[in-house]
Amino acid sequence: MADLELTNGMQDAAAPVMPDMTGLSDEDRALIEKYSHTFTGTFAHTLDSKGRMVIPLAFRDMLGKTFTVAPEFDFKSIAVYPELAYVHMRESHDKALQETGNPERKKYLQWLDAYTFRAQECDGQGRVLLPARLRQIILGEDKDVDIMGAGDHLRIAVRVKCEDQLMDFIANIDSVLANM
DSSP states (O other): OTTOOOTTSOOOTTOOOOOOOTTOOHHHHHHHHHHTTOBOOEEEEEOOTTSEEEOOHHHHHHHOSSEEEEEOTTSSSEEEEEHHHHHHHHHHHHHHHHHHOOHHHHHHHHHHHHTOEEEEOOOTTSEEEOOHHHHHHHHTTOOEEEEEEOBSSEEEEEHHHHHHHHHHHHHTHHHHHHTO
């Protein structure tokens, strides 16, 4: 598999390793701890014939035993959330809906809920089954995907689209940097 997992049970290369914190200030320790739970990195995978993919070991450890599989915010990729990150995201939408009463947000949440799958787990081989309907709507027939860290969750997207987006980003990097 492309995720660098070793057969002897050692963690893959993306596994978070806590640095030696000797001599660090409390503020620096807090920063390291805060970002030690951030999903980072990109791995190339191919879905098997049943729509399963291996979740890299470092990501599995951070996801926990159960997690949520849902559309990404823009419905152009699949998000995999640790349970706590999912409920925080969902709660922020509920609060915004209560404050604004926006019918478009209500419609958005109806579709988000329709394609959200809670209490998902990896099997004994570290694979997750991406729900068929969600897979069909977002990934289409593509089997080659990238699984990427996206801060508080993972993002699964069609590899070719990711590569195109990266090339566009790099082509426009001067503009991006100038506007930061």
